[in-house]
Amino acid sequence: MLKKLESSLIHLLLILGAIVMVMPFAWMISTSLKSQNEVFSYPPVWIPPNPIWENYVRAWQAAPFARYFVNSVIIALAVTLGTLITSSFAAFAFARIRFPGRDALFAIYLSSMMIPHQMTIIPSFLVLKDFGDFSPALGLDTYFALIAPFIASAFGIFLLRQSFLTLPNELEDAAILDGCGKLGFLWRIVIPLSRPALATLALFTFMANWNSYLWPLIVTNSNTMRTVQIGLRYFVGQEGNQWGLLMAAAVFVTLPIVIVYLLVQRQFVQGIAVTGIKQ
Amino acid sequence: MTMLSISPRRRREWMEWLSGYAFLAPSFIVLAVFTYFPVAYALGLSFFKWRIMSGAPTFFGLGNYQLLFTSDDFWQAIRNTVYFAVGSIPTGMAIALFVAILLNRPMRALPIYRTAYFLPTVTSMVAVSVVWMWIYHPDVGLMNYLLEQFHLAPIRWLNEPRSAMPALIILGIWRGLGYNIIIYLAGLQNIPEHLYEAAQIDGANRWQLFRHVTWPLLTPTSFLILIMAVINSFQAFTEFDVMTQGGPLGSTTVIVYYLYKQAFQQFNMGYGSALAIVLFLIILGLTLIQTKVLGPRVHYQ
Numbered sequence: 001m002l003k004k005l006e007s008s009l010i011h012l013l014l015i016l017g018a019i020v021m022v023m024p025f026a027w028m029i030s031t032s033l034k035s036q037n038e039v040f041s042y043p044p045v046w047i048p049p050n051p052i053w054e055n056y057v058r059a060w061q062a063a064p065f066a067r068y069f070v071n072s073v074i075i076a077l078a079v080t081l082g083t084l085i086t087s088s089f090a091a092f093a094f095a096r097i098r099f100p101g102r103d104a105l106f107a108i109y110l111s112s113m114m115i116p117h118q119m120t121i122i123p124s125f126l127v128l129k130d131f132g133d134f135s136p137a138l139g140l141d142t143y144f145a146l147i148a149p150f151i152a153s154a155f156g157i158f159l160l161r162q163s164f165l166t167l168p169n170e171l172e173d174a175a176i177l178d179g180c181g182k183l184g185f186l187w188r189i190v191i192p193l194s195r196p197a198l199a200t201l202a203l204f205t206f207m208a209n210w211n212s213y214l215w216p217l218i219v220t221n222s223n224t225m226r227t228v229q230i231g232l233r234y235f236v237g238q239e240g241n242q243w244g245l246l247m248a249a250a251v252f253v254t255l256p257i258v259i260v261y262l263l264v265q266r267q268f269v270q271g272i273a274v275t276g277i278k279q
Numbered sequence: 280m281t282m283l284s285i286s287p288r289r290r291r292e293w294m295e296w297l298s299g300y301a302f303l304a305p306s307f308i309v310l311a312v313f314t315y316f317p318v319a320y321a322l323g324l325s326f327f328k329w330r331i332m333s334g335a336p337t338f339f340g341l342g343n344y345q346l347l348f349t350s351d352d353f354w355q356a357i358r359n360t361v362y363f364a365v366g367s368i369p370t371g372m373a374i375a376l377f378v379a380i381l382l383n384r385p386m387r388a389l390p391i392y393r394t395a396y397f398l399p400t401v402t403s404m405v406a407v408s409v410v411w412m413w414i415y416h417p418d419v420g421l422m423n424y425l426l427e428q429f430h431l432a433p434i435r436w437l438n439e440p441r442s443a444m445p446a447l448i449i450l451g452i453w454r455g456l457g458y459n460i461i462i463y464l465a466g467l468q469n470i471p472e473h474l475y476e477a478a479q480i481d482g483a484n485r486w487q488l489f490r491h492v493t494w495p496l497l498t499p500t501s502f503l504i505l506i507m508a509v510i511n512s513f514q515a516f517t518e519f520d521v522m523t524q525g526g527p528l529g530s531t532t533v534i535v536y537y538l539y540k541q542a543f544q545q546f547n548m549g550y551g552s553a554l555a556i557v558l559f560l561i562i563l564g565l566t567l568i569q570t571k572v573l574g575p576r577v578h579y580q
Contacts, residue, residue: 010381011388017378018395021456025398027421028410042419086306099299109306112314116514116562118535119555122542123317123324152309182298211403213517214535218543229405233521236409243413250406261401262394269393269461 025254032056032247039243052244059248063238064223068231075146075227076209082151083205084198090152091160092186096172106161112154117214124149125218145219146227150209156201163197164190200271203264210257228253325553331546343553353554355529356537357561359444363533364512366448367455372504374452375459376497380489382460383467397457404454408521411450412437422446437523440530447518447531455511459504466500467493498577506569513562534558 026046031039033051060066093099094106125140132139139145167190175185191198216227226234232253239245325343329336347353382392399407414421415436423433436446474492483491516535519525525532525540532540538558542551 010384011386014378014381014392018392021395021399021453023421024407024410024414024453025402027414028406031410031413040419042424044419044421044424086309089302090306093299093302097295097299097302099296102299105303109310112310114563115314115318116510116559118514118538119321119559120314120317122548122551122555123320124313125543126320126324126548127312127317148309149313152306152313154310157306182295182302207401213404213520214539217520218539229403232403232405232409236412236521243416246409247413250403250409254402254406257401257403258398261397265390265394269397 028247028250028254031243032251034244036242036244055244055248056252059235059245060252062245063231063235063249065228065231065249065252067224068226068228071143071146071225072210072228075143076206078143078147079150079209080202080206082147083153083156084202086152087156087160087201088186088191088198090157091164092182092190094157095161095164096185096190097182109154109157113158120149121215121218128219140219141221141225143225146216146225149215153205156205159201160194160197163194167193196267199267203260203267204271207257207260321552321555324549325556327549329547329549331548336549339549343550344557346550347553347557352529352532352537356532356534359529359531360513360515360533362444363448363451363515364509366445367451367512368505368508371452371455372459372501372508375456375504376463376501378456379460379463379467380493382464393461396460399454400457404517405521407450407454408518411446411518412522415446438527440528443523443527443531447522450518451512451515455508459508462504463497463500466497470496495578499579502569502573502577505573506566509565509569510562513558513565534561 030046030048032055033053034045034048034055035050035052038045038048090109094102094109128138128140128145131144132142136142137144171189171193172185175189180188211229212227213229213233216230217233220226220230223231232249235249236246324336326338326340327336328339328342378396382389386392417423417433417435417438420436422436426433434442436442470493474496475488478488478492514535515533516539519531519533519536520539523531525536534554535558538551538554541547541554
């Protein structure tokens, strides 16, 4: 009996906490469906009697959100793919190829993880500005500027190397016997066997890049280049107190990641618990 | 040994070395251009005075650092950042631990709770900042409505220097909970059952169990969370840009925001670089201090 009471109390507390966690999102949706008058009504109304779905259409059209989304998707995909490729190659080299200076180089790669972004943004900005003088497609306010700095990830290399190291040596011996080169071994055997680690890396890289803010803020200037996050930020400045529109925009900016998260929850949570990654 | 008499074995070895470097090349080039070179560049640039718009850099020695350490704005930024960290970290960790303990039992609803608690962490910081701006609205915001329900006076939250940072602290705690809960939960699940059983046989009550079994064995987890929380709070930026732009009256200008303003609104590249170096040293210093002071007190099994 006491156990039942205790269990109920615990669930009560957890539910209250969960409500606090989720309430802002519910409020976001609620406000997004209100007219400008309803928005400012007090006391607050949770469920608007006549939901104004047009807010979503108006918000979408009030700023080039379609373009923002396209940009975010292209950049996040490119960075994820690039990271997977460069990290696989490097991790493979560190885990399964012997060459002079390997350990020293790995230490150097590891140390780059300790460098905070803020220390590299100013010089990277200047470097890209110089690239831009050389060729406009490589300068500021381009896909190149948003993608190139993130194509390599020491963290990704670290993660994949751990995974590659766990593969038994016999696999490599068998591959050599079959006449398979290093590249073939990597492509046909190591990578298919490392799917969980690759999937985790892909997921984290994609999400981190989708949500990234400071770098796109600094590097983009024109509306055609902005990512969804920066677009939303400028939309706030643009719309002032049109809270219904702002909330609608916030909802459709949040939705994709929420959907992705719901689909891959287990993988995501496991990845964090095991590696302690934070975005 | 002449070029013509390299044995096949030697050659195979060289080919292996070559492949190793080749595989490393793509990532190395990117890291070199966008991480290693920038670090050196930032260091060098910090000794120059350079406003991008007005011409070439001029050598300034330690001038930027001098300006920095005598600047009221800089010290305000440091104070603000420390205030943010101290306000959000201990409270956040305590709540996360409490929730993790509640969750650490067999329950079918775990995935549902996990989704709810984790949602604030994965969602776009910009979107979250926008909705909290609305929640903090002084006239019709949810927060003041809630205060009113408890017969408390409404607060002008983001519009007042005194309440702006607390508003952001609350947001910071709300946002970071899910992540810390997950890590604590993993730590709790690593504590072997038999230790609890042994203590219970000795007659330990709930609180004693926590104090003498759970907490000591959680210290590695707590240590990890603390270190990361400090690093993250010192690098906070997005919410400060979206919600308050560092105001009102500079009360929410944290270090990274100050750096952003100096380097990318006023284009003081030299000064900004010096700031970046100092920020790095601060974070490094804090991490080392925590390791030295708290490290020895961490229990490992």
